Amino acid sequence: MTGCPAAFPIRAFFLSAPIMSQHIKLFIPGPIEVSPGTFAAMAQPMIGHRSKDFQNLYAEIQPQLQTLFGTKQQVFLSTSSAWGVMEGSIRNLVKKKVLNCCCGAFSDKWLDVSRRCGKEAEAYQVEWGQPILAEEIEKRLATGEFDAMTLIHNETSTGVLNPLTEIAALKKKFPDVMFIVDSVSGFTTVPVAFDELGIDVLLTGSQKALAMPPGLALFAASEAAFQRAAEMTDRGYYFDFIEFRSNGEKSMTPSTPCISLIYGLRHQLGVILAEGPENRYARHAKLNGMVHDWVQRNGFEFFAPEGYRSKALTCVANNRDIDVAKLNANLKADHHLVIDGGYGKLKGKTFRISNMGDETEETISSLLASLDDALAKL
Numbered sequence: 076m077t078g079c080p081a082a083f084p085i086r087a088f089f090l091s092a093p094i095m096s097q098h099i100k101l102f103i104p105g106p107i108e109v110s111p112g113t114f115a116a117m118a119q120p121m122i123g124h125r126s127k128d129f130q131n132l133y134a135e136i137q138p139q140l141q142t143l144f145g146t147k148q149q150v151f152l153s154t155s156s157a158w159g160v161m162e163g164s165i166r167n168l169v170k171k172k173v174l175n176c177c178c179g180a181f182s183d184k185w186l187d188v189s190r191r192c193g194k195e196a197e198a199y200q201v202e203w204g205q206p207i208l209a210e211e212i213e214k215r216l217a218t219g220e221f222d223a224m225t226l227i228h229n230e231t232s233t234g235v236l237n238p239l240t241e242i243a244a245l246k247k248k249f250p251d252v253m254f255i256v257d258s259v260s261g262f263t264t265v266p267v268a269f270d271e272l273g274i275d276v277l278l279t280g281s282q283k284a285l286a287m288p289p290g291l292a293l294f295a296a297s298e299a300a301f302q303r304a305a306e307m308t309d310r311g312y313y314f315d316f317i318e319f320r321s322n323g324e325k326s327m328t329p330s331t332p333c334i335s336l337i338y339g340l341r342h343q344l345g346v347i348l349a350e351g352p353e354n355r356y357a358r359h360a361k362l363n364g365m366v367h368d369w370v371q372r373n374g375f376e377f378f379a380p381e382g383y384r385s386k387a388l389t390c391v392a393n394n395r396d397i398d399v400a401k402l403n404a405n406l407k408a409d410h411h412l413v414i415d416g417g418y419g420k421l422k423g424k425t426f427r428i429s430n431m432g433d434e435t436e437e438t439i440s441s442l443l444a445s446l447d448d449a450l451a452k453l
């Protein structure tokens with residue numbers, strides 16, 4: 076007979092599992108390092124997703140999620156990566172035409188996704204590395220053509236932090252336009268207060284500054300967003316906002332969720348709130364500043380202009396024309412860590428260093444010392 080003995084000990088499973096390859100610490104801008112505490116929290120017995128235990132778990136984390144999202148609305152859990160909710164937002168909220176603000180790989184892709192969803196979509200395109208500007212959005216929305224817009228708060232491919240507060244202020248002038256904001260890599264590195272900003276959707280993913288494994292997306296939606304969604308006839312099922320809301324009212328999700336990740340989330344929320352959101356933002360700013368000092372000390376430049384630089388990662392312009400692939404190979408071989416060698420068309424022309432998640436002054440100092448060593452060996 077095959078199958079597990081009744082009381083199959085988790086330890087026995089780990090001991091019998093193949094030995095993992097060497098741990099290479101990730102300083103790429105997601106997925107990032109996950110703590111042993113989070114992994115341990117995930118390794119708990121399964122519960123039924125329609126059980127009281129699950130409802131308790133869902134309800135228990137709501138206040139913490141609401142604190143981080145800056146909202147009194149419920150925060151929804153989607154068993155998908157962020158793209159699921161990004162595509163879902165388009166399907167739920169775009170009736171007429173969407174303005175996709177494009178400034179890098181993820182924001183450009185959102186335009187493509189809008190069109191693949193069969194929507195009329197137009198790009199407000201800036202050169203990669205440049206920010207999205209509120210006045211440019213305003214000009215376009217003033218045409219009256221659009222009933223939705225998308226913005227990537229922190230464009231991970233270029234290291235640009237867009238001026239979300241100024242952009243969100245436009246919502247007052249254009250109340251019928253759905254403001255859909257991806258803060259996938261910005262979330263918990265800088266404040267994003269959903270209610271105060273008055274935006275319609277704020278979404279993020281688990282594998283960035285929340286320092287969890289990938290596979291869970293989180294989002295909040297405004298009352299106006301639900302009203303718009305209710306008018307749409309082709310919302311589909313898996314990412315139907317109305318399904319999320321009606322299930323959320325019962326502290327449940329529309330379909331079977333990634334319960335292990337939600338256990339991990341509960342643990343991470345405890346860690347984040349014990350630190351305190353303000354302290355977490357300050358720590359990200361400080362660690363990001365340490366990386367910036369390293370960049371300048373070594374004669375490199377920043378890809379993003381001053382005033383629009385991410386606090387989650389640094390996108391370094393390779394103005395010294397170093398061999399980025401070799402730098403990363405040195406880091407991996409000698410220091411068991413990796414950074415990112417540049418996204419898409421920026422490969423080799425830039426490299427990116429993440430300071431997201433649970434990093435400390437000590438771990439970032441050690442990373443920078445490793446970078447010095449790897450650079451010296453080029």
Ligand SMILES: Cc1ncc(COP(=O)(O)O)c(C=O)c1O
Nearest residue numbers: 156157158181229231259260280
């Ligand atoms: C800003 C941003 N948006 C969206 C995504 C897509 O996330 P996922 O691949 O987890 O769906 C990413 C991934 O890196 C990202 O950085």
